[in-house]
Amino acid sequence: MKINPRSHIPIYLQIAEGIREAVAAGVYLIDEPLPSLRALALEIQVNPNTVQRAYDELAREGLIYSKRGRGLFVAEQGEESAQSVAQQTIAEQAVQNAFQEGIRAGRAAGMTLKQLRSLFSASLDESTKQETKA
Amino acid sequence: MNPMNTTEPAIEIVGLTKLFGEELAVDNLSLSIERGSTFGLIGPNGAGKSTMIKMLMGILTPTSGSMRILGNDVELQPLQVKQRVGYVPDSHYMDRWMSVSEVIGYTRNAFAVWNEELCSNMLELFELNPKKKVKQLSKGMLVKLSLVLAVSHEPKVLLLDEPMAGLDPLAREEFLDGVLRNVCDREQTVIFSTHSLDDVQRLADTVGILYGGRMLVNSKVDELLATTKRIRATLANGQPPKQVPETTIWQEVQGREWLLTVSDFSNETLEQIKSEEGVDHVEVIDLGLEDLFKDYVRGRKVVS
Numbered sequence: 001m002k003i004n005p006r007s008h009i010p011i012y013l014q015i016a017e018g019i020r021e022a023v024a025a026g027v028y029l030i031d032e033p034l035p036s037l038r039a040l041a042l043e044i045q046v047n048p049n050t051v052q053r054a055y056d057e058l059a060r061e062g063l064i065y066s067k068r069g070r071g072l073f074v075a076e077q078g079e080e081s082a083q084s085v086a087q088q089t090i091a092e093q094a095v096q097n098a099f100q101e102g103i104r105a106g107r108a109a110g111m112t113l114k115q116l117r118s119l120f121s122a123s124l125d126e127s128t129k130q131e132t133k134a
Numbered sequence: 135m136n137p138m139n140t141t142e143p144a145i146e147i148v149g150l151t152k153l154f155g156e157e158l159a160v161d162n163l164s165l166s167i168e169r170g171s172t173f174g175l176i177g178p179n180g181a182g183k184s185t186m187i188k189m190l191m192g193i194l195t196p197t198s199g200s201m202r203i204l205g206n207d208v209e210l211q212p213l214q215v216k217q218r219v220g221y222v223p224d225s226h227y228m229d230r231w232m233s234v235s236e237v238i239g240y241t242r243n244a245f246a247v248w249n250e251e252l253c254s255n256m257l258e259l260f261e262l263n264p265k266k267k268v269k270q271l272s273k274g275m276l277v278k279l280s281l282v283l284a285v286s287h288e289p290k291v292l293l294l295d296e297p298m299a300g301l302d303p304l305a306r307e308e309f310l311d312g313v314l315r316n317v318c319d320r321e322q323t324v325i326f327s328t329h330s331l332d333d334v335q336r337l338a339d340t341v342g343i344l345y346g347g348r349m350l351v352n353s354k355v356d357e358l359l360a361t362t363k364r365i366r367a368t369l370a371n372g373q374p375p376k377q378v379p380e381t382t383i384w385q386e387v388q389g390r391e392w393l394l395t396v397s398d399f400s401n402e403t404l405e406q407i408k409s410e411e412g413v414d415h416v417e418v419i420d421l422g423l424e425d426l427f428k429d430y431v432r433g434r435k436v437v438s
Binding site: 003005007009010011038041048049 | 170359
């Protein structure tokens, strides 16, 4: 799991996303234990309170459950819901990357952000037109 | 106050002021740090970070104000405080001719409790050879030895004064590992000062921004990232509105572009800005800790 401390995304959300991806990829299977707070905190070099927060978030989503004194496990519906969330974020990322590329091309051609914004809304309008036609 | 009361904060500072001659190094600072939290203290050079830590250790005497650590008054009960606090100073005064094991023996004598097992585990983790002389140790080794000395009497509070400054990336990672092990296994409260916002993101759950001897921010790192936002808008006539949100910490106008950073961001803040005359294309931008820190310092406004 890679943590980016420079990101504007809070570390606990980055950890939660990392676990979701790992569960979706089958790194941890249903009813299998997840790494302990201590193990994960030391592995990714992050405060254990922050890891705890990530696990709380995943438990709230129903992705993982805790057995008292025995740690945290992947819930039955965990794999499925992790897959859908992970797929969604992967799709979002792909779209954002495509946008970034467009923005770079525009900036390289000397366009202002305002021009880019109006180009983008023009493209959206175009798609809306086409979709309503179809 | 009952020192056994575990709900009281690990550190409680009230109205702390330190004058060096005419110069105000710490300015009426009040701060409370929860037990079990890891507090990252950031601020530009000369902000008062080291002065604050040295006063907590009783090395510097405050001009006014009071400090309690785990319920013990730092000035009135210095011995109790020293037994319960571990300290890694910004410079390491160890006799260059002593061996590592001699330094340890010397330090051990100053404490009522000494965990031999923890001490030798830490030496092993850091690959510190007890036979080596202090003068043979690299900067990284010296800092690691300093951490071993600071944690072996099992303190409940750990004070680290810019511990990772000047360490190479590998030594830094090993030091961080040592601190995290103590946080994980001993539920220590840790206060560390640093210039590295990456260290704050990794090690801290709470962050304090010190500037001009005052605490501009004291917040959970996650909450700070979630509630401090930058807003970009276009100003029709290049003039910002007379009414800016009360929570504005910094703003800048460049031509028709208006940038402002606000704390405690909410939809109302956004609506307020959108409703102003001549304000268009309002956009909300997430900030990383580094930009956020710069905006607080540039804005120099006390928000908490």
